[in-house]
Amino acid sequence: MFDDRSWLKQQAALSLKRLLPRITPVLAELDAADRERFIRRLDAHFPRLFRLLLALYGRQYDFFYHLEEILVAAARMYAARPADLKALDQQREADPLWYQSEKMVGGVCYVDRFAGSLPALAERLPYFEELGLTYLHLMPLFRSPEKENDGGYAISSYREVNPALGTTDDLRSLAGELRRRGISLVLDFVFNHTSDQHDWAQRALAGDAEYQAFYHMFDDRTLPDRYEQHLREIFPEQDPGSFTYRPEIGKWVWTTFRRFQWDLNYANPAVFNAMAQEMLFLANLGVEVLRLDAVAFIWKEMGTSCENLPQAHWIIQAFNALARIAAPAMVFKSEAIVHPDDVASYIHRDECPISYNPTLMNLLWEALATREVRLLQHSMRKRFSLPDDCAWVNYVRCHDDIGWSFADEDAAEIGINGFDHRRFLNAFYTGYFPGSFARGLPFNYNPRTQDMRISGMAASLAGLEQALENGDTLRQEHAVRRILLLHSIIVSAGGIPLIYLGDELGTLNDYSYRDNPARAKDSRWVHRPAFDMARAARRADAKTIEGRIFQTLRRLIHIRKETPALANGETTFFDTGNPHVLGYVRHEQVLVLANFSEFEQQVNRDMLMSIWRSPEMAVDLITGQEIGCDDAVVLEPYQYVWLQIGRWR
Numbered sequence: 111m112f113d114d115r116s117w118l119k120q121q122a123a124l125s126l127k128r129l130l131p132r133i134t135p136v137l138a139e140l141d142a143a144d145r146e147r148f149i150r151r152l153d154a155h156f157p158r159l160f161r162l163l164l165a166l167y168g169r170q171y172d173f174f175y176h177l178e179e180i181l182v183a184a185a186r187m188y189a190a191r192p193a194d195l196k197a198l199d200q201q202r203e204a205d206p207l208w209y210q211s212e213k214m215v216g217g218v219c220y221v222d223r224f225a226g227s228l229p230a231l232a233e234r235l236p237y238f239e240e241l242g243l244t245y246l247h248l249m250p251l252f253r254s255p256e257k258e259n260d261g262g263y264a265i266s267s268y269r270e271v272n273p274a275l276g277t278t279d280d281l282r283s284l285a286g287e288l289r290r291r292g293i294s295l296v297l298d299f300v301f302n303h304t305s306d307q308h309d310w311a312q313r314a315l316a317g318d319a320e321y322q323a324f325y326h327m328f329d330d331r332t333l334p335d336r337y338e339q340h341l342r343e344i345f346p347e348q349d350p351g352s353f354t355y356r357p358e359i360g361k362w363v364w365t366t367f368r369r370f371q372w373d374l375n376y377a378n379p380a381v382f383n384a385m386a387q388e389m390l391f392l393a394n395l396g397v398e399v400l401r402l403d404a405v406a407f408i409w410k411e412m413g414t415s416c417e418n419l420p421q422a423h424w425i426i427q428a429f430n431a432l433a434r435i436a437a438p439a440m441v442f443k444s445e446a447i448v449h450p451d452d453v454a455s456y457i458h459r460d461e462c463p464i465s466y467n468p469t470l471m472n473l474l475w476e477a478l479a480t481r482e483v484r485l486l487q488h489s490m491r492k493r494f495s496l497p498d499d500c501a502w503v504n505y506v507r508c509h510d511d512i513g514w515s516f517a518d519e520d521a522a523e524i525g526i527n528g529f530d531h532r533r534f535l536n537a538f539y540t541g542y543f544p545g546s547f548a549r550g551l552p553f554n555y556n557p558r559t560q561d562m563r564i565s566g567m568a569a570s571l572a573g574l575e576q577a578l579e580n581g582d583t584l585r586q587e588h589a590v591r592r593i594l595l596l597h598s599i600i601v602s603a604g605g606i607p608l609i610y611l612g613d614e615l616g617t618l619n620d621y622s623y624r625d626n627p628a629r630a631k632d633s634r635w636v637h638r639p640a641f642d643m644a645r646a647a648r649r650a651d652a653k654t655i656e657g658r659i660f661q662t663l664r665r666l667i668h669i670r671k672e673t674p675a676l677a678n679g680e681t682t683f684f685d686t687g688n689p690h691v692l693g694y695v696r697h698e699q700v701l702v703l704a705n706f707s708e709f710e711q712q713v714n715r716d717m718l719m720s721i722w723r724s725p726e727m728a729v730d731l732i733t734g735q736e737i738g739c740d741d742a743v744v745l746e747p748y749q750y751v752w753l754q755i756g757r758w759r
């Protein structure tokens with residue numbers, strides 16, 4: 111009988127044998143040990159790469175030509191990889207799960223909004239260290255169209271830093287400085303699309319057929335109309351539909367996002383090869399975590415939603431294999447803001463070992479609005495656990511909108527109608543719901559589907575903006591506690607907590623974007639304020655709001671870093687018996703309780719005894735106080751406790 115697997119193995123081995131003579135000359139300048147390491151990694155990962163590329167491109171008559179091109183390019187990128195990064199490669203191979211440590215704490219910011227430029231940002235590293243960050247995501251900083259550029263997510267060159275921010279050498283030296291201080295650099299790989307000013311797009315616009323084949327182009331509306339029957343509109347308010355007409359060439363171009371963001375055509379192996387080199391270029395700059403932007407959209411198939419298709423996974427897995435061969439210090443993080451099942455489908459050691467956790471994020475806000483943790487608890491019980499070698503990035507806010515991407519079936523299981531619930535949440539966070547504390551803005555309301563997302567800084571969504579305006583001190587207190595409550599969860603739940611910089615100081619919405627015509631229509635800019643130095647200057651004074659938030663968060667981070675039980679791994683969500691209180695246990699050692707209501711709540715003894723077993727008392731890692739459990743644990747409004755249950759008396 112014909113055995114598929116062993117046939118594939120043989121083909122892979124044969125192909126590698128034939129390709130080696132083309133690869134070794136590229137490595138000729140390297141010393142023997144270095145060359146040996148590359149060959150060893152190639153041996154380990156080529157069979158997988160071969161299988162994936164064969165599945166993707168095996169029907170092309172020139173498949174072997176492309177395979178050779180890809181491997182030779184990878185070898186060339188390896189030969190160019192700086193020695194310090196190769197040393198890091200070896201270090202990370204010896205400690206492959208480094209990103210699961212309790213020491214990992216992330217921050218994310220825009221270079222221009224945070225500091226103005228790369229050299230200016232390099233001066234601010236002590237600020238990151240003060241907060242305790244060991245992971246820094248700098249949002250897109252490469253060349254991009256001057257006015258409308260989707261906050262840098264429309265990239266015109268993956269190799270040239272935006273001249274307004276500095277040079278590629280500035281970036282390289284910043285990466286080195288971060289590494290010396292124990293901070294991992296995170297950059298985006300915006301690989302679903304390029305800007306229409308990218309060289310490839312410009313050549314396509316000039317009529318070059320080779321580069322037109324880098325994108326999805328159509329002579330008339332016949333196919334676009336057929337595709338669109340099944341496609342989701344991502345930015346319906348700014349650019350409805352998924353295609354853009356370009357009169358220069360008389361063609362319709364596939365543009366899932368904005369009209370100037372052209373989707374790359376990964377069915378073309380030349381695109382895969384070109385982008386693999388851009389990916390390895392980023393790795394060679396010193397990127398340790400690569401954020402794969404918009405992973406869901408990279409493969410299109412007529413009659414489908416063109417999201418989360420199997421080939422999208424194969425492309426990412428093939429990139430993963432190449433990175434493991436030529437830059438193993440770098441790991442992938444997936445950015446998929448989709449149904450939780452689809453989010454999970456990207457998370458695998460051989461695909462993206464790290465992933466944003468949008469389900470936790472949006473359900474944290476859901477629980478704040480409802481003051482109930484039922485849906486949060488229920489979904490997390492089902493969905494929080496990951497393969498042993500993977501990790502969530504848990505976050506409260508990011509530079510994007512909040513989409514209510516929780517699973518309708520999770521909601522239905524506890525008697526909630528997802529559609530209605532989203533309408534409530536949108537009303538709540540735009541402040542229309544009576545009694546709402548939130549000051550969010552609508553983002554991309556779609557009248558056809560009634561879909562809508564929410565923009566806003568954490569502090570404004572949590573009620574601080576409104577409370578400050580009303581001068582209401584009790585409401586201010588509640589707002590501050592809400593901000594801290596959400597952050598206490600991302601810091602203690604496992605994975606990598608990611609702080610959206612500005613939130614550590616309680617920064618409010620910034621409405622000035624409305625005066626900028628290139629931004630006015632995109633409400634996400636309300637939560638992308640310039641870093642406020644005056645606010646930061648108050649961070650040491652715990653009597654100010656900024657100081658209270660900053661110092662508390664800093665302390666939570668410090669405790670996390672000192673508590674191995676808060677590293678990634680086992681997180682067991684349990685029903686606290688009180689619908690307002692979230693509960694989970696970390697590594698059977700730390701029991702977390704979090705009160706999502708502005709009233710005192712109790713969790714009764716019987717409920718806790720099943721987890722807490724015999725002893726009578728526990729120590730709260732945050733306050734150092736002993737908490738008795740004679741009748742119940744009493745929680746103040748929005749209080750959270752991290753009880754060390756390993757240390758019972």
Ligand code: OTU
Binds near residue numbers: 260300403445446510
């Ligand atoms: C990402 O987000 C980026 O984070 C955005 O800033 C970009 O605008 C966008 O890609 C295009 O590059 O639509 O509203 O379901 O998965 O990819 C945010 C879509 C977005 C998301 C996500 C996208």
